[in-house]
Amino acid sequence: MIKTKLDPVDLPQILELGRQFHQESHFGDTQYDEVKVRMLLEKSLELPHKLFLAYDDQFQGVTLLQMGTQFFNNDLWAGDQAFYVTPNSRGSGLANELLQAGQTWAKQEGAAEFVIFHNAGINTDTARKYYESKGFSLSGLILRKSLIEG
Numbered sequence: 001m002i003k004t005k006l007d008p009v010d011l012p013q014i015l016e017l018g019r020q021f022h023q024e025s026h027f028g029d030t031q032y033d034e035v036k037v038r039m040l041l042e043k044s045l046e047l048p049h050k051l052f053l054a055y056d057d058q059f060q061g062v063t064l065l066q067m068g069t070q071f072f073n074n075d076l077w078a079g080d081q082a083f084y085v086t087p088n089s090r091g092s093g094l095a096n097e098l099l100q101a102g103q104t105w106a107k108q109e110g111a112a113e114f115v116i117f118h119n120a121g122i123n124t125d126t127a128r129k130y131y132e133s134k135g136f137s138l139s140g141l142i143l144r145k146s147l148i149e150g
Helices: 008-024 034-046 094-108 124-133
Strands: 051-056 061-069 076-085 113-115
Touching: 008 034, 008 051, 008 061, 008 076, 034 051, 034 061, 051 094, 061 094, 076 094, 094 113
Parallel strands: 076 113
Antiparallel strands: 051 061, 061 076
């Protein structure tokens, strides 16, 4: 079952899921800031028109979406802050359920566009094909450069 509102009892498991996401991603060499992640998750309760959280009751997948406006106009768009499914649940349909919950929220909130920023470096070889099969199209690139020396 997909939950679309944070139950505070679930917070420790979602934080652990976030830690797993962090470790598997290319961000894994940076600090995992549990306080910041907790704050974002809790903000989804305070700002339900700006932040959307969805996760499954087995704590195998999570998505956190944000709502914003375009730089050029006031058109709303929704994009992910996090979208993660554990390795043992990939291919189970859980990603589809989380994606659908997010799209439903985005439409209900009046978004003209839904954007996935696949920038964590996980399964980049298969992600494009997956998202294209769900109606997404490639739009630009994400390039990264470390500014920390050493």
